[in-house]
Amino acid sequence: MDYTSSHSSSRHRHHKHHTNGGIGCQQGGCLTCSDYNGCLSCKPRFFMHLERNGMKQIGVCMTSCPPGFYDIRSPERNTCTKCRSECDSCFNKNFCTRCRPGYYLHLGKCLETCPDGLMPSDLQRECVNRCPEGCETCVNTGLCTRCRPGLYQLQGRCHHVCPEDYEPNDKLMECTPQVHCEVGEWSEWSPCSRSGRTCGFRRGQETRTRLVLQYPSPFGRPCPEISDIKECLVKRKKCEGRGKNERKDRRNRNNRRDKSSQEVLRDRKRERDKNPAERNNSDNRNKTEHRRRRDQHSETVQPEDSVLGHHD
Structure with missing residues (x-):
């Protein structure tokens, strides 16, 4: 015994x-x-x-x-x-239910190496099926630890295309949860304005904005509009100091225009001085233009004299 x-x-x-x-x-x-x-x-x-x-x-x-x-x-x-020496527990002399370390259970026998088509599982101390399809290394038939190139791992399985609500991570070669955009509440509408001014007009625009609380992942739902604009009407009123500023702006524009005209005339004069022939042509053109204007003025004045004589 x-x-x-x-x-x-x-x-x-x-x-x-x-x-x-x-x-x-x-x-x-x-x-x-x-x-x-x-x-x-x-x-x-x-x-x-x-x-x-x-x-x-x-x-x-x-x-x-x-x-x-x-x-x-x-x-x-x-x-x-x-039980037999290689059995950790058994049902009878010829049927083991669990093997000692270093042995793997298969059909009631404790084996040192598993048959073809099966792989040893140190965790279960059993001969189990090969890794799932697309899996390169696994703990057992239901838990893959690394997928073959081009496949994405998710919860111990390998996928060509990630399931819904997941997206591929090419760096980790995993299916990661999608992150969707989240935005905050709208701000209050801004005062009615036009071109940066809040007076001197009747029709303008009001704006409001909201902040992005969570930016989306590459395949997550994008953010909605974060700014909004609407037309507005205001009672027209004059801006304080606006007339004085407008006159100053008008003078500045006139000064710039006069300065630009003077620079053009100076440039033309320099060109004529450099080229005598061009200077002569310019003088002739000026004389011709002067005679033409004088003749037009004479023709305009003569009918008026005629009409005056008739009334006399």
Whole structure:
């Protein structure tokens, strides 16, 4: 019979046997026992299990067998039998339910290497199917740790196209949650204005704005308009100091225009001085223009004299 170690010890052997109720049978489940060997037989539905302490075996009656043992029932006695050495737990001698480290369970057997088409799982201590489609490395069939090139990982799976509400991250090669734009409340409407002024007009514009609280990710919903404009009407009023400023602006414009005309005349004069032929042509053109204007003036004055003579 197989056994396990026990920390209980006895310095003296006692070969005296006891029936139920004896001094050595105080442990529950014992039917007969020995002061030296413990339980020798068990009550019905209990399993005899031997624990070893040095060179001595101690019988213990248990309701179920401990890990690493399986139970055998018979009309004579129920016993606990040790599993195979590579089994951590078993159903019977030929069927393991969990393997010891370094072995992998497959069809009730504990194997050092898995059959073709399967891969070992150190976490489960089992031979499992190969990684899911598109997966390069995985913990088991349902948890991928790295996808093949061009695929995006999400929750242990590999995707050609990310699911809804997710977007591809080409840097991490993962599907990350989409981030949508969020904006705050509208501000109050600004005073009615036109070209930066708030007076001297009847029709103008009012504006309002709102802040962006969360900018979107590349594939998230974009931000709506953050500024708004509407037409407005105001009672026309004069701007204080506006007439004085307008006269000053008019003088400045006239001065600039006069200065520009003088510069043009100076430039023309310099060109004529450089080219005598051009100067002569310019003088002739000026004389011709002067005669033409004089003749036009004479023609205009002559009919008026005629009309005056008729009335006289």
